Amino acid sequence: MAKKEPKKQDDAQAPAWQWSEDGLNFRTRKWVRPEDLNANGSLFGGSLLKWIDEEAAIYAIVQLGNYRAVTKHISAIDFEASAVQGDLIEIGLQATHFGRTSLTMRAVARNMITRKRILTIEKIVFVSLDEDGVPTPHGYREITYNRDRMPTERLATGTIRLPS
Numbered sequence: 001m002a003k004k005e006p007k008k009q010d011d012a013q014a015p016a017w018q019w020s021e022d023g024l025n026f027r028t029r030k031w032v033r034p035e036d037l038n039a040n041g042s043l044f045g046g047s048l049l050k051w052i053d054e055e056a057a058i059y060a061i062v063q064l065g066n067y068r069a070v071t072k073h074i075s076a077i078d079f080e081a082s083a084v085q086g087d088l089i090e091i092g093l094q095a096t097h098f099g100r101t102s103l104t105m106r107a108v109a110r111n112m113i114t115r116k117r118i119l120t121i122e123k124i125v126f127v128s129l130d131e132d133g134v135p136t137p138h139g140y141r142e143i144t145y146n147r148d149r150m151p152t153e154r155l156a157t158g159t160i161r162l163p164s
Helices: 045-064
Strands: 026-031 069-074 088-098 102-111 116-128
Touching: 026 045, 045 069, 045 088, 045 102, 045 116, 088 116
Parallel strands: none
Antiparallel strands: 026 088, 069 116, 088 102, 102 116
16 A cells, blocks of 8 residues: 655645635624615625724734724725625635734635625734824734733723733
């Protein structure tokens, strides 16, 4: 019996957490509801962009360790497909660059029912701010998959410590 050769690196399967089609590593899903529709009866682009911005903000907070992470820039958006009421939308994000005070990421949204890509945003930039709203260095250079950078104070007062 012939001996099996080890798998080459490019033959290996992507880890379960990775969206293998696009290499994205943070995913969330949304259900298209009546309030998400435009006058044409399809998904309103503004609803999708709101979902993406919200998920990108959560991702930036975890990666930068700061509740005061704000959207600085979103690159061109080109809608390729749409969705209708009842469809399930998957949004994927990937950190692509850590700047001194910023985090750049890429986003992809696809319709899980039709399996079509709805849009790709090549660049979303979030900036870490201090208490005065001034960009502040975050000190990170790589993605974390743990919650070790989660802020430990509530934003509203900044004085209530969360249990560890």
